[in-house]
Amino acid sequence: MYDLILIRYGEIGLKGDNRPFFINKLISSIKTICRPLGEFTVQKSRGRIFVIPENSTAQYLSRLKKIPGIVSASPATAVELDFPAVKKAALKMVQKKLTEIETPASFRVQTNRANKDFHLNSLEVNSRLGAHILQNTEGLTVDLENPELTVELDIRSKNIYLFINRIPGPGGLPVGTSGRGLLLLSGGIDSPAAGWLALKRGISLEAVHFHTPPYTGQRARQKVLDLTDKLSESGVHIKLHLVHFTEIQRAIKKNCPEKYLITIMRRMMFRIASRIAEKNDLQVLVTGECIGQVSSQTLENISVIRSTANLPVLRPLIGYNKQEIIQLAKEIETYNISRRPHQDCCTVFVPKHPATRPHHEEVVRAEKNINPDQLMENIDEKIEIIDFEQ
Numbered sequence: 570m571y572d573l574i575l576i577r578y579g580e581i582g583l584k585g586d587n588r589p590f591f592i593n594k595l596i597s598s599i600k601t602i603c604r605p606l607g608e609f610t611v612q613k614s615r616g617r618i619f620v621i622p623e624n625s626t627a628q629y630l631s632r633l634k635k636i637p638g639i640v641s642a643s644p645a646t647a648v649e650l651d652f653p654a655v656k657k658a659a660l661k662m663v664q665k666k667l668t669e670i671e672t673p674a675s676f677r678v679q680t681n682r683a684n685k686d687f688h689l690n691s692l693e694v695n696s697r698l699g700a701h702i703l704q705n706t707e708g709l710t711v712d713l714e715n716p717e718l719t720v721e722l723d724i725r726s727k728n729i730y731l732f733i734n735r736i737p738g739p740g741g742l743p744v745g746t747s748g749r750g751l752l753l754l755s756g757g758i759d760s761p762a763a764g765w766l767a768l769k770r771g772i773s774l775e776a777v778h779f780h781t782p783p784y785t786g787q788r789a790r791q792k793v794l795d796l797t798d799k800l801s802e803s804g805v806h807i808k809l810h811l812v813h814f815t816e817i818q819r820a821i822k823k824n825c826p827e828k829y830l831i832t833i834m835r836r837m838m839f840r841i842a843s844r845i846a847e848k849n850d851l852q853v854l855v856t857g858e859c860i861g862q863v864s865s866q867t868l869e870n871i872s873v874i875r876s877t878a879n880l881p882v883l884r885p886l887i888g889y890n891k892q893e894i895i896q897l898a899k900e901i902e903t904y905n906i907s908r909r910p911h912q913d914c915c916t917v918f919v920p921k922h923p924a925t926r927p928h929h930e931e932v933v934r935a936e937k938n939i940n941p942d943q944l945m946e947n948i949d950e951k952i953e954i955i956d957f958e959q
């Protein structure tokens with residue numbers, strides 16, 4: 570008998586011949602996340618992954634539940650294919666659980682018999698084990714419809730796995746199964762949430778942040794580092810490109826019409842991001858843009874800004890409203906980091922009346938004053954790279 574974590578995954582099951590590719594990516598995220606916690610082994614069996622740690626499963630679970638591709642995870646006990654051993658282990662598990670919850674509590678037993686050679690069928694296991702638990706435990710009643718506790722058994726070829734709790738994971742696809750993108754990460758609430766949604770659809774990410782020292786300080790920078798670190802808890806290695814944007818932003822401020830400052834600044838960001846993406850073999854840009862939230866997010870602005878990107882731009886939040894984004898940011902634990910009151914480069918230079926309906930040609934004409942190509946020439950020297958991995 571030993572303790573382990575049983576992991577279920579969902580959509581991967583639909584992928585036919587590609588299954589091993591998806592499962593191996595998921596295992597790679599799992600290993601990345603668990604490595605700092607100590608020694609462990611990972612096993613796969615049809616439709617399940619098992620993490621068998623040397624020490625307590627609790628700290629593994631709190632990390633595993635953040636990995637895209639995991640539908641749910643259960644702390645479980647593995648028992649040999651022997652019904653008396655199952656009875657003993659199940660009783661112990663239930664009695665421990667009863668010390669953590671209010672009694673009397675209702676329960677049922679539910680069996681998945683993947684191993685059809687096991688000598689009892691699922692109904693027999695359910696009723697016999699249920700009776701055994703009931704007879705030997707105080708404070709339990711049976712409820713087959715809507716119980717407070719479900720004691721579950723997964724009968725497989727070598728072992729029977731017993732568990733009570735299912736801890737939900739994010740679901741989605743394992744990171745790295747859908748290609749690679751570059752997240753434009755501000756210190757705001759939206760872009761980390763957008764990054765998370767991209768990760769959850771299997772896109773592995775690098776990130777780029779534009780900062781404007783000395784207008785933006787050490788704390789604003791730290792905020793972005795903390796956000797990137799948080800996103801890396803999904804099991805992905807994230808390379809953060811920090812672009813020193815001050816000179817470009819000053820040039821824009823000095824030479825371009827006030828109403829177009831934001832539009833032109835964003836166009837420069839998209840140019841630089843495209844360059845970084847190309848150099849690092851990244852296929853798409855990902856932003857936290859959504860429709861109509863701020864003046865730069867009218868359809869006209871989005872399209873004038875987008876035209877300087879030479880690869881597709883994904884906007885995972887496009888249909889979200891602010892409340893939904895905040896809710897998501899809280900769930901992924903980026904909200905409190907994003908809320909710290911330190912300005913990013915856009916807030917420092919924000920004009921009083923930004924254009925909401927820019928004319929493309931007019932913007933291009935205005936932009937000539939700063940000669941974008943020339944400003945981009947030495948851009949590599951202005952980029953600092955920091956790596957994040959759990």
Ligand code: ATP
Pocket residue numbers: 752753754755756757758759760761777778779780838855856857858862863865866913914915
């Ligand atoms: P966020 O909360 O992500 O800052 P927002 O609603 O404040 O979004 P904007 O500030 O207009 O919207 O930014 C739109 C998008 O442009 C951001 O979601 C982000 O992807 C990108 N962006 C803005 N500022 C920066 C920056 N300093 N560095 C990198 N990307 C940025």
Ligand code: MG
Pocket residue numbers: 755756757915
């Ligand atoms: Mg912002």
